[in-house]
Amino acid sequence: MGSSGANTFQLADHPKLPKGKTIALIVLDGWGEASPDPYNCIHTAETPTMDSFKKTAPEKWRLIKAHGTAVGLPSEDDMGNSEVGHNALGAGRIYAQGAKLVDFALESGKLYDGEGFKYIKQSFDKGTLHLIGLLSDGGVHSRLDQVQLLLKGAAERGAKRIRLHILTDGRDVIDGTSVGFVETLENDLAKLRENGVDALIASGGGRMYVTMDRYENDWSVVKRGWDAQVLGEAPHKFKSAIEAVKKLRETPKANDQYLPPFVIVDDSGKAVGPIVDGDAVVTFNFRADRMTMLAKALEYKDFDKFDRVRVPKINYAGMLQYDGELMLPSHYLVSPPEIERTSGEYLVHNGVKTFACSETVKFGHVTFFWNGNRSGCFNPEMEEYVEIPSDVGITFNVQPKMKALEIAEKARDAILSGKFHQVRVNIPNGDMVGHTGDVEATVVSCKAADEAVKIMIDAIEQVGGIFVVTADHGNAEDMVKRDKSGKPQLDKNGKVQILTSHTLQPVPIAIGGPGLAPGVRFRSDVPTGGLANVAATMINLHGFEAPSDYETTLIEVVD
Numbered sequence: 001m002g003s004s005g006a007n008t009f010q011l012a013d014h015p016k017l018p019k020g021k022t023i024a025l026i027v028l029d030g031w032g033e034a035s036p037d038p039y040n041c042i043h044t045a046e047t048p049t050m051d052s053f054k055k056t057a058p059e060k061w062r063l064i065k066a067h068g069t070a071v072g073l074p075s076e077d078d079m080g081n082s083e084v085g086h087n088a089l090g091a092g093r094i095y096a097q098g099a100k101l102v103d104f105a106l107e108s109g110k111l112y113d114g115e116g117f118k119y120i121k122q123s124f125d126k127g128t129l130h131l132i133g134l135l136s137d138g139g140v141h142s143r144l145d146q147v148q149l150l151l152k153g154a155a156e157r158g159a160k161r162i163r164l165h166i167l168t169d170g171r172d173v174i175d176g177t178s179v180g181f182v183e184t185l186e187n188d189l190a191k192l193r194e195n196g197v198d199a200l201i202a203s204g205g206g207r208m209y210v211t212m213d214r215y216e217n218d219w220s221v222v223k224r225g226w227d228a229q230v231l232g233e234a235p236h237k238f239k240s241a242i243e244a245v246k247k248l249r250e251t252p253k254a255n256d257q258y259l260p261p262f263v264i265v266d267d268s269g270k271a272v273g274p275i276v277d278g279d280a281v282v283t284f285n286f287r288a289d290r291m292t293m294l295a296k297a298l299e300y301k302d303f304d305k306f307d308r309v310r311v312p313k314i315n316y317a318g319m320l321q322y323d324g325e326l327m328l329p330s331h332y333l334v335s336p337p338e339i340e341r342t343s344g345e346y347l348v349h350n351g352v353k354t355f356a357c358s359e360t361v362k363f364g365h366v367t368f369f370w371n372g373n374r375s376g377c378f379n380p381e382m383e384e385y386v387e388i389p390s391d392v393g394i395t396f397n398v399q400p401k402m403k404a405l406e407i408a409e410k411a412r413d414a415i416l417s418g419k420f421h422q423v424r425v426n427i428p429n430g431d432m433v434g435h436t437g438d439v440e441a442t443v444v445s446c447k448a449a450d451e452a453v454k455i456m457i458d459a460i461e462q463v464g465g466i467f468v469v470t471a472d473h474g475n476a477e478d479m480v481k482r483d484k485s486g487k488p489q490l491d492k493n494g495k496v497q498i499l500t501s502h503t504l505q506p507v508p509i510a511i512g513g514p515g516l517a518p519g520v521r522f523r524s525d526v527p528t529g530g531l532a533n534v535a536a537t538m539i540n541l542h543g544f545e546a547p548s549d550y551e552t553t554l555i556e557v558v559d
Ligand SMILES: O=C(O)[C@H](O)COP(=O)(O)O
Pocket: 029, 030, 080, 081, 082, 083, 140, 141, 171, 172, 290, 431, 435
């Protein structure tokens, strides 16, 4: 396995299951399973379609793991996320993911021997080392302990002037935790300064308003970051990052996710750390989707997404390479997981035609992440990818239905067209609205997701097809931080602490539809099955045996 050429991808016929069925593969983003509870928005919402699967065909409904080691994360305390979830769903195998690879590289010191570090090190003598990324211990896009190690390691290896450009979280972690993270970082920087390294925080802003847009939904987000990080310009100026975050959080309804951009200035009002010619820059997020746009702005010569004003000549490296197809960025500190021979690639070589669709904010999830962090199709004659433009400049609790209906209608048309064998969608609502922490809106979002499922299931009924409905990780099923006994935790003002993040919960998977061969049911001997088992299951339902190194199928056919 692993050699190139079409034969590598030839799949054996499944002994019992037919080819040519139309299969709807529906991924509900952020839809986990948890006990009934007022903070379980999926339970509170009317979700008759999702409920019916479990009730009417329990042998075709089960739970699968979507967090921790089942999706290649370092530990069972790591919640699932879209990147690792969709990687596992699409690739059918469990890869050590970015978080883990960076841990290894830092622990072993290999990070410092790599080409990427040598490249940025060229600037240490005369230039500044800038680190840009999400300041959080969420472990989804980045981890603070890794940044701390990198800072120390870079200083020990000759970095004399270091500037941090921080993005506050409040999405993968509780809102308000930014203050503590900044304090921790400031302590480390103070120690570096004691040792003669000129190390400071230079700029910042909330991740959803500054820098971390994804899939080119809204370039103004990246521009705000560029202005602060590169040009040293922002509407808010402070003497220290702690003061900045505390002050900006005093505004009514302020939220770590959406803090406005700020720069740190010296006594004369001058920004302490714009990026200039000769500097080195590292974007320290290991996850790709929300760093790719900045990587393009930092790396591309031809760039027309916004006016960069000044394009410094820098040595830039990503923590990882974010896009293997675009080779972006060209320099990186840690090699990404080599996710190859994904199910999508097998399908195009075996005559299975695919349609994939979501709205912008999740479009790359069912395409780029699905295909192992690879842009574009494998074969445009076999695949059609459709992106529905997301609303721009709003938080999704304002519009909790998002584009669920539009996605479902596009999928319905694709199913009814008879042109595709696999119609794959991501329905974002539970996740994107769940991240806002707005419980009422999340309930509305779950209902909308359920309605979208119904539209697609009805189309599958019409064409005699099959459906597979699952999710990539939990979110909307638990919207509160809990103590060890499971009770909602209160903050120091006695207010319930809302959970905006994903969870550790398993997710459901349901199969059905008139085209499902009689006798197909879930095996009982894969009790610890997870997202990575779905690819082999899908390949079987398309009428083929899965590749031998894929995680095993979840289904069996009884006579
Ligand atoms: O990037 C985000 O929106 C969150 O950090 C993680 O959410 P996702 O993994 O569902 O995209």
